[in-house]
């Protein structure tokens with residue numbers, strides 16, 4: 001098991017956003033997470049990635065309890081996340097966004113920067129090459145030197161994924177990667193995620209675009225009002241009357 | 253006239269050092285430091301007190317720089333967990349507390365009477381104007397080194413990360429980097445620069461009192477970088493030059509209109525600074541040189 | 548007994564801090580920024596009261612002048628400055644409010660000069676109560692503060708505009724989609740804040756000496772109390788102000804007169820160490 005989430009609860013004031021969520025993602029699995037607006041999906045991501053502390057419950061990654069580890073510590077273990085509203089470094093170019101994400105840079109320390117300029121230069125070359133690889137992989141070439149604040153919503157989503165790829169992820173939590181992305185690009189993105197998964201990277205994906213999602217993931221969890229309502233293959237889950245009711249109830 | 257120009261140039265370069273520190277902190281990292289003058293004061297008093305006790309100036313300057321930098325460390329540890337605006341308030345409170353300390357601890361700082369007759373730099377050179385030129389030359393070299401060093405820093409991987417922090421701190425965390433670590437370093441660097449500026453100030457003016465270290469000084473520097481353009485090294489320099497023109501220009505007004513008293517002039521200056529802060533933020537937030545959004 | 552006396556002395560000071568903190572917290576809650584012009588606006592209120600008092604000798608007129616003039620000033624500053632910065636960053640507003648403060652202080656300094664001016668209040672024999680010395684004038688000031696507080700809380704909790712103000716403070720987006728007109732709320736806010744600041748300034752001026760630098764020193768205590776009380780919480784701000792006022796007085800015998808000013812800074816640091824978002828600060832999520 002790569003990610004084990006057990007009985008997570010979280011209340012905001014009097015509002016129970018997460019009400020005992022248990023969920024697992026196996027090594028290298030592709031898992032979908034759906035649910036009506038306000039179900040608590042993004043909150044769950046924030047708990048798993050360490051941005052929000054749960055009231056109770058446990059998150060294990062690669063067997064180890066993550067406890068109260070910082071978001072940064074979790075990311076360094078290979079557990080990455082993206083944000084529902086893209087959080088690009090808007091004044092940096094796309095390439096610099098990616099380069100900023102690269103781990104273990106000597107030049108990020110002031111001592112290393114001034115005392116080991118040779119090493120810093122060498123790493124820059126490597127990091128640039130890696131960033132360019134990601135740029136090519138995500139087809140971001142035409143905008144690579146643009147300040148990322150000027151990208152379209154869809155391109156920003158790609159960039160979010162790209163930054164996570166720079167960090168040597170073993171599991172990526174994607175929060176609505178297809179939202180605001182045009183249909184052609186969604187196809188493209190689905191393909192990319194498949195390819196990455198084939199290389200062994202696991203994904204847990206929140207998405208409202210069920211068409212795209214169900215083609216991608218073999219396992220789907222449905223959340224409603226802070227609980228997991230149903231789990232199974234997309235076919236099973238979407239036939240479930242409870243799920244249909246939750247969605248209709250949510251829309252009403 | 254020549255002596256006057258040298259004097260202005262020296263004070264201007266001292267402000268450039270302050271502005272560079274704040275540019276690194278606010279312009280590149282987004283830290284709203286409202287307590288810059290506190291670190292300036294620490295540098296000035298540290299170097300002055302040590303020099304009065306016989307320490308060679310080279311060492312007292314180094315001590316002023318280091319002590320000011322280190323003073324930023326605990327402040328950073330506490331304040332960096334805070335929201336931006338709380339950070340601003342805490343740093344403002346810090347600089348006011350520094351002023352209270354130097355006002356109260358008479359045994360160390362001589363209180364409101366201040367420290368007179370601080371050793372000059374190049375006291376060995378008997379011709380006053382030559383000594384001033386020497387000070388200017390040293391200050392110029394130091395400033396150029398600081399500008400080059402900063403240029404190197406902001407174009408490095410370190411610079412990339414601090415700009416990323418300014419743009420979106422949570423995203424930096426999500427990528428496995430700890431913003432607090434970078435912010436503390438930036439705070440220490442910028443405050444060290446302020447401390448160095450303080451040492452130059454103390455040994456050039458040769459007389460320091462707590463009243464020279466009021467928050468207005470902090471906002472002089474803020475005004476300089478806002479006018480020049482936030483997040484640009486050139487902005488810090490251009491803005492400071494304009495600030496000096498303004499501050500010195502007001503002195504000339506008094507030459508033409510001698511009936512204006514000192515305190516009135518201080519009021520006018522305060523008002524002009526206030527007005528410029530308002531007008532620039534509303535109508536030209538990118539400053540004259542353009543800010544980081546238009547690089 | 549000595550300490551009881553200090554507490555009594557601290558209460559009036561605390562009311563002033565509390566009123567200033569109330570102004571800070573209202574702006575913070577509704578307009579979403581830390582208004583660094585609060586201190587200098589208080590100074591303006593003190594001068595307005597001074598003029599009113601000199602002209603008529605009546606404390607009531609002085610109070611009316613402080614409230615009216617400062618409310619108008621506050622609204623003007625909103626219309627000319629802060630309104631133009633709607634939607635801009637926290638820094639933009641913060642820096643601008645510093646600018647507003649400087650400009651105000653400068654104008655006051657030019658118009659009224661830098662001589663310290665005093666309210667000439669009749670000397671009254673202090674009341675002795677169980678060994679406590681209470682200045683009747685302080686009682687009057689406390690009464691003024693109480694009236695002001697009752698007024699503010701009535702506006703906030705018993706009028707439609709007050710309800711809207713609290714709705715905007717609570718959840719801006721929700722308030723706007725439910726048809727609340729932000730412009731009106733803002734006008735009401737700045738009038739109310741101006742009035743409160745005016746009263747605080749008048750009280751401060753009467754307790755000490757009126758000079759252009761008067762209010763600036765109150766800024767940190769006001770911020771500290773606002774944060775201590777939980778940003779955006781009016782009741783919290785007033786209580787925290789009282790607490791700080793008393794703490795300042797109580798600390799004086801131990802730390803001396805100068806350092807009592809830094810008590811608020813220390814308290815602020817301690818609170819923020821324990822609760823980085825203030826005692827009752829709201830949670831902000833990550834999406």
Ligand SMILES: Nc1ncnc2c1ncn2[C@@H]1O[C@H](COP(=O)(O)OP(=O)(O)OP(=O)(O)O)[C@@H](O)[C@H]1O
Pocket residue numbers: 012015017035036037038039040041042043044084830831832833834
């Ligand atoms: N920091 C917070 N403070 C208070 N309430 C919050 C906070 N974060 C989330 N909530 C509430 O918790 C509930 C769940 O929010 P969450 O963002 O997790 O939903 P979601 O399932 O991701 O919805 P969507 O599909 O719209 O993104 C919502 O009602 C939201 O208003």
Ligand SMILES: [Mg+2]
Pocket residue numbers: 041042043084
């Ligand atoms: Mg969501």
